[in-house]
Amino acid sequence: MAKYKLTSETKLWFGRTLYRIEALISFGSVRAGDNGGFVEAEKNLGQEGNAWVSGDAWVSGDARVYGNARVSGDARVYGNARVSGDAQVYGDARVYGNARVSGNAQVYGDARVSPVNLILIGGRRGYSVTIIDQHMQIGCEFHKITDWFDFDDRRIAEMDGMRSAHFWKAYRGILLEICRLERPDAFAPIDEKVTTEAA
Template sequence: MKKYELTAEFIEKLGKKLFRIKALISFGSVEAGELGGYVEKEDNLAQDGDAWVCGNAWVYDNARVYGNARVYGNARVYGNARVCGNARVYDNARVYGNAWVCGNARVYDNARVYGNAWVYDNAWVCGNAWVCGNAWVCGNAWVCGNARVCGNAWVCGNARVCGNADYLLIGRIGSRFSFTTFFKNKDKGITVSCGCFLGTIAEFRAKVTDTHGNNKHAKMYNLAADMAELQILGEEHFDKLNTNKSEPF
């Protein structure tokens, strides 16, 4: 049995007809007969599960909302985007391109998630923040304010990225010629995501020494860590951290 139907009420946007939906049965917090938001076609919203689109939200193109996800407020989900799991997309948020928002993630305010970006686990993206490119935001991470997390950045764990100075993506470096992401955490320190490694910047330096000694790769990683401390913690903190630090070369 279908849980909703497309009504005759529609709006036109960019040459597309988006139809208001109506619940046929009660499910989750939705009552039978309740009107929802707008979709272009049934493929946009799963007929199974408790997923729902409501308010003035739009879902169109090849985008899909399924699982127990909710899209509401003035949110827009389009392109090939996916919103699933227990994810919530609301307010004036936009999710598009090939982006995925899943798990218990929240995307709201004026946030944008697009490109090939993934936001999942318990991550929040809000304010005027953008997550784009091949970026991943996961764990208990927050990306907010006017932050732009993009490229191949991985922001995870207990990250608190609220501005562009709160993270640094450097690559391609190291023996694997890959990308390393440094970002501010909830303790106002720096966490590092590099390949399979995730830990504090002090743990990162120790791991670099253990793995590479004082070779070229170690020197490049340590220079990257120095840059991250300078950008994320600021000049005063950087100088204090380096007062007793021996020269990297």
């Protein structure tokens, strides 16, 4: 028996439609008729157990919340993340990528949980590079991977002057290869478009 349904109240996030949920039965501290948070599809929140998404929190992509887990506040769970057991994710916390939060774990505040690739490039004059899902952070600049490789020289120089321009010129190719190996899904829409145009 279903414990919740998707309502007609929606919000958009990067082209994804998220639906507010409504409890159909009472379970745990949730009462029938209570509005919950948002999910992209029913696969995001288990129909069994006391798992629930509330407030303005949301779950999307292939992420799943199940068992007795709770996601609340303005928290976000996305990518291939799993939140299970009696775990709680709340506040402005983010759980994404292939991250797993389970047992009695609590993730809250501004916490971020995700498997990450961290690369230090360029020695003293270089930057730390972090690859997260389909995004890459170089120094303090955080953008989609595809956006990085679309930036022209002027845009790169605006980030940190000649230092960033020299760094990008020296390491752009290496970073492109690393991203293609580690995050091929980030390039899927571009590769598909190129293949279509070539045909």
